[in-house]
Amino acid sequence: MTTVHKESSPTEIRFAYWVPNVSGGLVVSNIEQRTDWGIDYNRRLAQAAERNGFDYALSQIRFTAGYGAEYQHESVSFSHAILAATDKIKVIAAILPGPWKPALAAKQLATIDQLTNGRIAVNIVSGWFKGEFDAIGEEWPEHDERYVRSEEFIRSLKGIWTQDNFSFDGKYYQFKDYTLKPKPLQQHPEIFQGGSSRAARDMAARVSDWYFTNGNSVEGIKAQVDDIREKAKANNHHVKIGVNAFIIARDTEEQAQAVLQEIIAKANPEAVNAFGDATREAGAASPEGEGNWAKSTFDDLVQYNDGFKTNLIGTPQQVAERIVALKAVGVDLVLAAFLHFIEEVEYFGEKVLPLIRELEAQQKAQLEEAV
Numbered sequence: 001m002t003t004v005h006k007e008s009s010p011t012e013i014r015f016a017y018w019v020p021n022v023s024g025g026l027v028v029s030n031i032e033q034r035t036d037w038g039i040d041y042n043r044r045l046a047q048a049a050e051r052n053g054f055d056y057a058l059s060q061i062r063f064t065a066g067y068g069a070e071y072q073h074e075s076v077s078f079s080h081a082i083l084a085a086t087d088k089i090k091v092i093a094a095i096l097p098g099p100w101k102p103a104l105a106a107k108q109l110a111t112i113d114q115l116t117n118g119r120i121a122v123n124i125v126s127g128w129f130k131g132e133f134d135a136i137g138e139e140w141p142e143h144d145e146r147y148v149r150s151e152e153f154i155r156s157l158k159g160i161w162t163q164d165n166f167s168f169d170g171k172y173y174q175f176k177d178y179t180l181k182p183k184p185l186q187q188h189p190e191i192f193q194g195g196s197s198r199a200a201r202d203m204a205a206r207v208s209d210w211y212f213t214n215g216n217s218v219e220g221i222k223a224q225v226d227d228i229r230e231k232a233k234a235n236n237h238h239v240k241i242g243v244n245a246f247i248i249a250r251d252t253e254e255q256a257q258a259v260l261q262e263i264i265a266k267a268n269p270e271a272v273n274a275f276g277d278a279t280r281e282a283g284a285a286s287p288e289g290e291g292n293w294a295k296s297t298f299d300d301l302v303q304y305n306d307g308f309k310t311n312l313i314g315t316p317q318q319v320a321e322r323i324v325a326l327k328a329v330g331v332d333l334v335l336a337a338f339l340h341f342i343e344e345v346e347y348f349g350e351k352v353l354p355l356i357r358e359l360e361a362q363q364k365a366q367l368e369e370a371v
């Protein structure tokens with residue numbers, strides 16, 4: 001019997017990084033980027049990340065893109081390749097209900113879980129890009145309906161992974177006495193989801209293990225965390241929270257700010273505007289008009305998931321303090337993107353992470369003293 005990968009201490013904030021499995025890096029800018037979307041670079045990156053304190057890597061799913069990210073490797077097979085090149089890190093594979101069906105996803109991920117000592121996880125993506133669905137001949141249910149389908153998808157995955165003779169009678173998916181063998185090695189692979197809209201939050205508060213938000217200020221994040229935690233509590237459910245951030249840590253604040261300014265100055269306006277147009281199909285199209293990108297400016301959209309807004313841009317000390325402030329409002333994980341991934345993951349592990357762990361230890365000691 002093999003042992004399952006141990007997570008880092010539950011009292012410590014955790015880190016994930018975006019797998020650059022699509023071309024163009026994580027900013028829509030012509031600035032020089034030493035990040036590469038190929039497998040050799042990604043294997044080295046994953047190895048560097050697990051040496052430098054990252055617990056998770058998140059791969060992306062794209063079938064097409066009209067705004068940069070022109071080449072895209074498929075997420076599940078790419079995640080498996082990264083897992084095969086590492087020992088500890090968990091890889092979260094993105095899956096889109098629609099092209100994927102839950103029976104296939106459950107089986108595919110259970111096999112990968114068996115092959116990788118229980119290190120696969122999944123990000124259920126509800127979709128925001130109608131042009132992509134049109135291009136591949138998939139139906140495009142309206143905004144909230146996409147979440148109805150995703151929730152049934154998640155309930156199906158969990159049922160298949162944890163029960164024998166699983167039956168389910170949903171609007172989108174039906175199962176009858178289905179028994180998956182072998183089941184995953186883990187009790188079930190962790191289920192992540194993203195979004196900001198009411199429908200996205202409500203789904204997280206009912207069924208997801210983890211909820212990813214776009215980047216935002218500490219106050220903005222706190223409002224989302226409080227909202228989701230309250231709803232989840234009413235459902236007798238616990239959901240952990242991950243926040244997106246584009247991290248620019250440099251020896252001086254001026255250097256870090258200069259990098260940000262250069263990224264924005266060299267943004268590709270056509271691609272950023274095309275991305276902005278495509279995002280109108282996401283949360284802004286939801287009944288309450290909230291959601292991902294509903295309030296994003298041109299500068300925000302230069303980073304696909306509003307990562308500059310989280311403001312992890314500055315010296316190692318400044319970045320560490322802001323991360324601990326996010327933890328204080330209930331954030332469990334920071335999902336990081338970088339300009340030059342490998343070198344910056346190493347800088348983060350060497351210079352920033354030790355400061356974070358120090359600050360966390362100080363806070364713990366203060367709390368214990370106060371008791």
Ligand SMILES: Cc1cc2nc3c(=O)[nH]c(=O)nc-3n(C[C@H](O)[C@H](O)[C@H](O)COP(=O)(O)O)c2cc1C
Pocket residue numbers: 059060061062094123124125126127128129193194195196197200212213214244282283284286290291292305335
């Ligand atoms: C961290 C994170 C990762 C995501 N990864 C993907 C992805 O790989 N592919 C994709 O099409 N959408 C991805 N999304 C988009 C979401 O799944 C969802 O469709 C989008 O956030 C719309 O949310 P809304 O309902 O709040 O507008 C991601 C979102 C977040 C926050």
